[in-house]
Structures are given as C-alpha cells and as structure tokens.
Amino acid sequence: MEANYPVALKEWAVTVKALQEGHLMLVMRKGGIIEETRDFQLVSPGFYLMPAYEHQKEHLLKADYQGQIPGTMEGWTPDMASIKLSSYAEAVEDIEITDQATLDRIREYHIWTDTFAEERLKWKRTKPLHLLLLRVYRLEKPVELPMQPAYNGCKSWVSLNEDIPQPLMTPVLSDKEFEQQVWLIKQALIGRDFSESS
Numbered sequence: 001m002e003a004n005y006p007v008a009l010k011e012w013a014v015t016v017k018a019l020q021e022g023h024l025m026l027v028m029r030k031g032g033i034i035e036e037t038r039d040f041q042l043v044s045p046g047f048y049l050m051p052a053y054e055h056q057k058e059h060l061l062k063a064d065y066q067g068q069i070p071g072t073m074e075g076w077t078p079d080m081a082s083i084k085l086s087s088y089a090e091a092v093e094d095i096e097i098t099d100q101a102t103l104d105r106i107r108e109y110h111i112w113t114d115t116f117a118e119e120r121l122k123w124k125r126t127k128p129l130h131l132l133l134l135r136v137y138r139l140e141k142p143v144e145l146p147m148q149p150a151y152n153g154c155k156s157w158v159s160l161n162e163d164i165p166q167p168l169m170t171p172v173l174s175d176k177e178f179e180q181q182v183w184l185i186k187q188a189l190i191g192r193d194f195s196e197s198s
Helices: 013-020 100-104 114-122 175-189
Strands: 007-012 026-029 046-052 082-097 129-146 157-159 169-171
Touching (some): 013 129, 026 114, 082 175, 100 114, 129 175
Parallel strands (some): 007 046
Antiparallel strands (some): 026 129, 082 129, 129 169
C-alpha cells in the first residue's frame, strides 16, 4: 500500500449507506479473502468508504435494514466504468474482540444479524475481530474515479491511485451525538447498559 496515496475501505454498499445516514458508526473486520497479510490491519487512520456490491446478503441484515440492497444496486454493473465515493471516515478506536459474550453486548449498535456477527468472529478463529469505531463524514460532492481492476475482489483496503483534491465534507453526527454513541458502545463492551436511560 503506497502511503502517499489516499486509501479506501471496502464495505457492503448497504453498510456504507447506513454509515452515511448516521444509523451505524462501527464496522467489524477480520480481513478480506485475498488480503496480503491474511488478517486485518488498520493501514490508515483516515480513509474513503468504497461501496462493495457483489456479496451483499439480505438474510444477514436485521429486519429493519432488509429491502435496502436493491436500491444500492441501482446503476451497478460488473463492468461499470467508474465508481463514486460519497463518504470519508476516521477510525477513532480499533477494539479487538475475541469472545462471543463481548460481541453479543453490542448487537443493538450495528445492522447485522447475530449470525453474521458470530460468523465474523469465528472466521480465522485465532485472529481477533477488529471493531472500528468510525467518525463518518459526507462529502459535499462525491468523488468519481475510473474503475480499475485493483478495486475489485474481496479485500479490505484499496489504494486510490488518483490525485484526489481534498474534498469538502460534513460530519454525519454532531460532536455531542458522536461522543455519546462512542461512550454507549464502550460501556456496552464492558457489560454496562445505559442505552434505555440515555
């Protein structure tokens, strides 16, 4: 990964949509199938969010988020000439999870089913599950890049070999909302639940 190029984290398009709309502020990663290191590494504290379309599955989303995948697929084709990036994220925490009980305690803070979360934890069992808490920003004008073969495949990170001017962006959540959500998630991770009284 070239450090002097911007990078993007690939996530399901429906996940990117939830992040951009403020319904979600975390992702869970163990690495892509063709990852060079075979496990996940946070290669940059800030990155674009690149929507991935090929492997989205309705049955792995909670009921409230099912039915949104077809909308994310509009305009997508396997041979499309360009891809749009509409959001940017900063990883404010990289928390390692190694047990099911801890993972279960944050189920209300993400959009996936228990089955999906459990499968992520169990895959490559000797490696921890990385829980990234993200400060997400919407780009005022999406960045459109020519599609390249390097952007395809089951990988976490792609290097954007383009000279991208620094875009204007707005945080999805206010400082107060963001700080409260981070606090609630971290309290849940240690087994304290304040969500109903917040």
